[in-house]
Amino acid sequence: MQLKINPSEVKDIVEFIKNYDKRKIKIMEVCGTHTMSIAKSGIKTILPENIKLISGPGCPVCVTAINRIDEILTLSQNPKVLIATFGDMLKVPGSRQGFNLATLKSMGAKVEVVYSAMDAISIAENNPDFEVVFLGIGFETTAPGTAVAIKEAKERNIKNFSVFSMHKFVEPALRALLDSKEIEIDAFICPGHVSTILGIKGFRFLADDYKKPSVISGFEPEDILTAIYKIIMQFEKNIAIIENEYMRIVTLEGNEFAQRIMEDVFEPVDDIWRGIGIIPKSGMGIKDTYCDFDTVKRFDIKLDFKDKLTICKCGDIIKGKIEPKECSLFAKLCSPENPIGPCMVSSEGACAAYYKYLRF
Amino acid sequence: MQLKINPSEVKDIVEFIKNYDKRKIKIMEVCGTHTMSIAKSGIKTILPENIKLISGPGCPVCVTAINRIDEILTLSQNPKVLIATFGDMLKVPGSRQGFNLATLKSMGAKVEVVYSAMDAISIAENNPDFEVVFLGIGFETTAPGTAVAIKEAKERNIKNFSVFSMHKFVEPALRALLDSKEIEIDAFICPGHVSTILGIKGFRFLADDYKKPSVISGFEPEDILTAIYKIIMQFEKNIAIIENEYMRIVTLEGNEFAQRIMEDVFEPVDDIWRGIGIIPKSGMGIKDTYCDFDTVKRFDIKLDFKDKLTICKCGDIIKGKIEPKECSLFAKLCSPENPIGPCMVSSEGACAAYYKYLRF
Amino acid sequence: MEEIITLDYGSGGKKTSSLIEEILLPKFDNSKLNELMDGAVLKSKGRIAFSTDSFVVSPYFFPGGDIGKLAVCGTVNDLLMCGAIPRYLSLSFIIEEGFKIEHLKKIVNSISETAKECGIEIVTGDTKVVEKGKGDGIYINTSGIGFMEIEGYAKARINDGDVVIVTGNVGDHGVAVMSARNGFFLDTDLKSDCMPLTNLAKTIFKYGREVKIMRDPTRGGLATTLNEFVEGTEFSIELIEKDVPIAQNVFTACEILGIDPLYSANEGKIVLIASKDIAEDLVKDIKNLPEGKNAAIIGKVTSNHKGLVVLKTPIGGSRILNKLTGAQLPRIC
Amino acid sequence: MEEIITLDYGSGGKKTSSLIEEILLPKFDNSKLNELMDGAVLKSKGRIAFSTDSFVVSPYFFPGGDIGKLAVCGTVNDLLMCGAIPRYLSLSFIIEEGFKIEHLKKIVNSISETAKECGIEIVTGDTKVVEKGKGDGIYINTSGIGFMEIEGYAKARINDGDVVIVTGNVGDHGVAVMSARNGFFLDTDLKSDCMPLTNLAKTIFKYGREVKIMRDPTRGGLATTLNEFVEGTEFSIELIEKDVPIAQNVFTACEILGIDPLYSANEGKIVLIASKDIAEDLVKDIKNLPEGKNAAIIGKVTSNHKGLVVLKTPIGGSRILNKLTGAQLPRIC
Amino acid sequence: MCLAVPLKVIEIDGNDAVAELDGIKMKIRVDFVKDIKIGDYVYVHAGFAINKLDEKLAKENLELFREVANAAKNKSK
Amino acid sequence: MCLAVPLKVIEIDGNDAVAELDGIKMKIRVDFVKDIKIGDYVYVHAGFAINKLDEKLAKENLELFREVANAAKNKSK
């Protein structure tokens, strides 16, 4: 199936954007995968001065509070516990310098990288002597998979499996950002895969409630360039609507089965976001029906919601207030080899993307 | 403290024995450590034709029935079990070709070599998730140590420690050999360290009941040569008494404390000896008071007492009926690298000693 | 019972001898090794290249090869990259007890066949056995000696206007091994490119000093090797993303796992910098070899970004291509 | 947190470079290594000796040395035993993740110091990191090249009437390491004899072809090496037990653990066979070196027991001394 | 946020399925993509199909790119 | 059967003790060798002292050897 267009056609869009100088537009790409794709394709290097792309709170690793990381690291020291996690979480630093899952693993903690929540269930079955804890990170795209795993664990009566849910909803975070008024965002590139689950309706609030031109976009360079083009056009036409560029997979209503499974297992709870703080009803807590599979209850973890002091400016970066190079640690004390903040750890973190791809 | 004499003085004893040609004497050295010492010092190469030293049933590894080895190997496959053993037991073959504790360990079984029964207790304390099974082998010299370990485990309420007792009494085996009349033994070199525990009185039965000249001997070449000299002298004088050459440590009554501890923990049970078969009251069973620490009860092992067919002639060797080189497998199919029988495994086994030191 | 390696095989005694005599010597029959001395005594010539590598690949059998083939190719290729013709190899095993002798034989066989293919003699060796749980089946070290053919490959000779050439698709080995190891895929056609670079290198040698430097981009992949070429120099490399040859299935596997083929290891490729004048001819020559059919000019040396490698993307953007920072891991984000 | 090695250090990227540049290069400063190429390009000369060994000693720090010192001495000594003067060394690490960088530094330091002492250059290297639980802290391979000084040490030249010489007490290393490892002892003065044999070997070289063969009796100990000398030949060795030098504490430790010092590894001794005519002089010369003060003639070559080593005991008996069969283990019997 | 790739479904067994692209086959779950059949393309994220990729819509997407490219070209002039 | 070596007792703490010979120190148990004191020699088997080695008796043992040696010498003549 053909999914990509001819490079020469892409060039026409590039050419237009490059030469667009009519107004300043600050666009937030909400999704970390967009951040990554933008960086890898060099889109920032072809944007005119007046168009800025800023990274939003859409890297699940970056928004995870250091409090949670510390709790996970502590849990990993329990000799009965085997942590199953997406590779993304391995190097996120806790509040003690040098401590992360990778270094603790190298000192003996049991940590396995999985590709799917279902893999964690298999690990639990194959390691009956361990308590397998799956780290549930991600937004509405990832959470339904975790929900399936929890339901399956219950059905199959798997006793040594639980989920440390740090799943989050995108909307409350975007609303919090827009409501705070600390920052100016003129338009949004909306996360294509979250939209696959939530549907176009899931991001309508950006246009309806906040009057921000918004385009749901795929992840190829031509997707993103098209989205930028469409945002410019909205400004040209002086309208603010939600558009769907990612039509090959995103529908109006989204994936209702996935929504239903997610709602069956999770319920909105207040949650803390790195650098943003507590956002009401922004986290996905595991419902009581599935409390046997809730790591927090199983290990009686007293979740800490205090704002931990950190020198990292990720919070401001996630909020679009500053660019990575404006953090005084950037590329000095903080680098992908020795990351201070999560934005430098995740390959889709804004700081990592900037560090790796744009420090000419 | 000086314990050894001048080599030139030893030569005088050697010279005498070398030239002694008055009568044929077949002496059994009961103890495997004697077998080893005789082989290492080359005593057999200086004996005249008419004096023969034959190895007795005094190698604890050699006399352990293949049934027990099979049971141990099966037990080692239990993933919760950690076997703690003297190094001696590591390569004793079970009835399936190639299976021994060393090969099973190399495939993942948990096996640790200890120097003392007390080490096994420490291992149990340091590995609370494992069931530590100590393999109790040996005669009256070794059994008191195992008894102390069991008593200590009980006192300190150690829950994951037990002993697979294969400890044995020397006297019933010697009586069985002598009663069987299958073999001719003219005299005995009695085990010096067993005598340390049992005292001279422990071997008096050889002279009193069987009229065999017997000398308790230490393990230096001069000890053994002196013992041989004294045996010759008994024949010359036509007497059969028990003499104590190892006077620096062996007393008339032996070590009564050790005897008492041993009696407190163990009781005589019928036991099976490799190649000899069942000898009544020859084994040390763990008394009911300590049944919590009895591996056999703890793992509900159905001890097998059937004579297992084996091509190995160790039984005949232990009984002094044949010499190693008379076994058709010796140095052909059976060698220390690939031992068929236990006499080839233990460094003090008669076959191993012969193979290693005497195949000119 | 299946025959396995036990600690005894590493004790230096009879079992060690039997391992050497029954499994190793018959496969590496040559008079230098047969002496079983502490080392081999060899004929040498002028200047030599000397290289070493330890191989710890998991799984030790993987699509396209095994640790034995890899261990021979790895050192042979490093010697070639120095401008030398490989001649002698040492071979040292660290085997975990419990390793199947059948597996060892298979590995030894592939070592022997690869060595023959490379025209290299295995002249000295060593075998150690470590306890269960203190290894990963088998680790192999090879060290090699080659006789110098072309001297002076060095980054100091890189110059503005030079071009960057790669002899084939990049990323194959790393992706194939990662897939074989992590079991995320049910089945793939991915195969390691593990092979001796002898013919490729000999073709390149013909261009003498027109070739400035070459290297086999193993761990760290193409991106890391290119960075090593220019770091600390006055020059930068401009890499044209669309010109870098990548097999479609490697590309797809990387997309699924969220990893980057430019950082994925190669074990049968050369990346080199050559003067512009001969670049076309050289690529043509390389393409004439079956293993060079996907060779391509993938970039050029400039003075624009001192010490950096800059990737030109298909949409006309550019970005920095750094050295690898940390092992590549499958990601969901 | 204490700095430790993580998998990233073995990924071939930035961390690998930093390991090399910050920990390794400063200690092994030499122009060949600094190039950081795939291998080193070296001056050679006539005929060379080539040897390899992997070192897996546990514990890696032991009384009298550490795995680093051992790794340098081991290969240096093997080259000397070939009749060569050691010149170049390769160095390859297999490090288990979680290994303390402080420990690595200590080991690297001792490698560097030992290399200096031996007058050998470390010219090429490699570092791999394996997952926790797939190693034992650190394994090291060294391979070495030496320039031939005396050719023709070979068992074919052993003859009836030759004598067997050992340059000092036997069994030290094996017993010291076993004691350090198994913790059966609370405390001992046992120390590995690990050291370069350079001066001893050079002294022996002076006797040219009057020395028939020599070897460092490492794994398998004196007994195994002597067997290797005569197995498959027409000759036997008669060893005089009382003349074999053994330190009192080594003897005692062996008695306690039930092991045999003649099978215990040495890492700083030479055993050799020389013609009778020069034996006394040679021993005198060796004794003049501090490391040779316990040297002794310990036996002779005869034709009595083709291929065997026969031990003459103090009481006038004799027995065969075989090769080691299986690892030595502490015993109670 | 969420990497996802389009793969072709080649086996289905309840909520388990096998998907393939360029010879790379992987087990996936299709719990929330109903009425799926062999030959369908799905976007897979973290082992789960998150939606079907409709061939018709994919074509429309391409057309959208071309329209935008055209419009951009005209506007640039 | 039972290797045992004579070691010198250098520390005592209840049934635990430390014994030494030629600089080699090891923990031993002295459960069944009572009235032990520092400086005593004991025979140690598998970590347990099995008996004290009496200096006087050791001398007698040496004398025994010598007597036997003497007697043997005379008999050989």
Ligand code: SF4
């Ligand atoms: S550069 Fe590092 S410390 Fe600064 S904001 Fe980014 S991640 Fe945080």
Ligand code: SF4
């Ligand atoms: S040679 Fe082997 S098979 Fe024969 S009796 Fe001895 S141990 Fe048994």
Ligand SMILES: [Mg+2]
């Ligand atoms: Mg998304």
Ligand SMILES: [Mg+2]
């Ligand atoms: Mg005894």
Ligand SMILES: [Mg+2]
């Ligand atoms: Mg050697």
Ligand SMILES: [Mg+2]
């Ligand atoms: Mg190399």
Ligand SMILES: [Mg+2]
């Ligand atoms: Mg290499």
Ligand SMILES: [Mg+2]
């Ligand atoms: Mg070696």
Ligand SMILES: [Mg+2]
């Ligand atoms: Mg290379």
Ligand SMILES: [Mg+2]
């Ligand atoms: Mg060597």
Ligand SMILES: [Mg+2]
């Ligand atoms: Mg060596």
Ligand SMILES: [Mg+2]
């Ligand atoms: Mg290397």
